[in-house]
Amino acid sequence: xxxxxxxxxxxxVMAISGRLDTNSAPALIEAIEESxxxxxxxxxxxxxxxxxxxxxxxxxxxxxQKKMNSLHGTMIVKNVVGDVMEVFEMTGFADILTFE
Amino acid sequence: MGDYSKEIEVDATLDNLDTVIGFVEEALGxxxxxxxxxxxxxxxxxxxxxxxxxxxxxxxxxxCWVSLDINSTEAGGMARIKVRDKGQAFNPMxxxxxxxxxxxxxxxxxxxxxFMVKNIVDSIEYEYLSGENVLTMEKQW
Numbered sequence: 001x002x003x004x005x006x007x008x009x010x011x012x013v014m015a016i017s018g019r020l021d022t023n024s025a026p027a028l029i030e031a032i033e034e035s036x037x038x039x040x041x042x043x044x045x046x047x048x049x050x051x052x053x054x055x056x057x058x059x060x061x062x063x064x065q066k067k068m069n070s071l072h073g074t075m076i077v078k079n080v081v082g083d084v085m086e087v088f089e090m091t092g093f094a095d096i097l098t099f100e
Numbered sequence: 101m102g103d104y105s106k107e108i109e110v111d112a113t114l115d116n117l118d119t120v121i122g123f124v125e126e127a128l129g130x131x132x133x134x135x136x137x138x139x140x141x142x143x144x145x146x147x148x149x150x151x152x153x154x155x156x157x158x159x160x161x162x163x164c165w166v167s168l169d170i171n172s173t174e175a176g177g178m179a180r181i182k183v184r185d186k187g188q189a190f191n192p193m194x195x196x197x198x199x200x201x202x203x204x205x206x207x208x209x210x211x212x213x214x215f216m217v218k219n220i221v222d223s224i225e226y227e228y229l230s231g232e233n234v235l236t237m238e239k240q241w
Contacts, residue, residue, distance in 0.1 A: 022150045023117055052139055054146045055213035065204040083139050090219040091212050092200025 001050075003031050010041040017049030020057030028060040032067065041073045044100075048079035053087050065097060076100045104131060107167035112153045112185060120149050120166050128179060131172040137241040140220045141179060147213035148183050148192070148235055156187025156233065178240045184232050191226045192235070193218075 001024035006013045012035055016028060036043060043064065053061075061077070068075040077097045080088065088094040108123050110116040121142050128138045145166070152164050165184040171177055197218075198211040218224060221237040228234070 021117070021121075021146060023114060052143065054143050054150075055210070055216055056150070058212055059209050062204060062207060062209055066209075069205055083136055086140075087143065087216065091216060092202075095201070096204040096207070 001027065003028060005031070005035060010039060011044065012036070012040045012042070013044040013046060015046035015049065019052040019054075020050055020060070021052060021054045022056040025054070025056035025060045028057070029063060032060065032064045036064065036067045036071065036073075038071060040068075040071065043068050043073060043075045044078055045075065046078045047081070047084060051081055051083060053084050055091075058087070058091060058093060061093070061097070074098070102172065104168070104170040104172075107165055109163055109165050112156055112162050112164035112187070114150065114153050116164075117146065117149060117153070120164075121146060123166065124168055124179075124181065127168055127170060131170045131177055131179075132174075133170075133172070133177060133179065133241055137239065141181070141237075141239050144217040144220045144237055144239075145181055145183070147217050148237070151190075151192055151213065152183060152185045152187070152233075155190065156185040158188070162187050176241050178238060180236060180238045183235045183237075186232055189228050190233060191228070193224065193226045 001016055001018035001020060004015045020028065065075050078100045080099060104127055110119055124145055125138060125142055128141060156162060162185060167182045169180040192214045195214055197215050221239050223238045225236045
């Protein structure tokens with residue numbers, strides 16, 4: 001999995017490509033912990049190139065949502081592919097995330 | 101197309117997740133299983149295997165066996181995956197389902213793995229046989 005970050009003012013866009021699995025999720029958790037602070041009001045997770053999410057990946061995404069809530073910011077999950085959306089739906093994540 | 105049956109043995113570590121996933125991914129691909137189904141089967145296998153790697157043997161190193169049986173025709177197919185270990189007896193099916201209606205702030209981090217598996221596969225069965233945990237999953241396409 002690759003992670004690319006782009007910051008513009010108080011908006012942070014993080015794009016992940018490849019598989020968000022048990023072995024790659026820690027890298028995303030680390031990137032999220034490093035990047036999300038008071039300066040970020042809008043966090044955008046771009047999942048266009050991500051075709052696989054295991055429960056460890058869901059944990060990382062939930063962690064980011066909790067963090068943005070605590071910062072009173074907004075998190076948007078963008079460009080989710082069909083198979084990954086099915087995982088979000090079956091786990092109730094479709095109801096707690098904001099999609100665009 | 102046709103019948104396929106193979107088992108691999110690995111040290112039950114997270115380092116071997118890619119080996120286990122790769123083995124099943126390749127075989128399903130060759131059997132003509134649609135990519136959509138392959139991804140789901142792999143997610144299920146990952147959850148089950150990671151449980152074994154993380155918990156079955158405590159801090160000791162132990163083995164895990166993953167067997168795959170596929171019957172396929174032009175019209176469709178069925179895959180049966182068995183994951184075995186000789187670690188502590190543990191039935192992941194006994195775990196209560198998580199409450200998936202909670203808000204992000206209320207939700208505990210984790211507890212979704214086996215729940216996802218139950219949602220994805222057509223059948224899942226746990227047995228403890230001659231000192232082995234045996235988890236069998238089936239998925240048709």
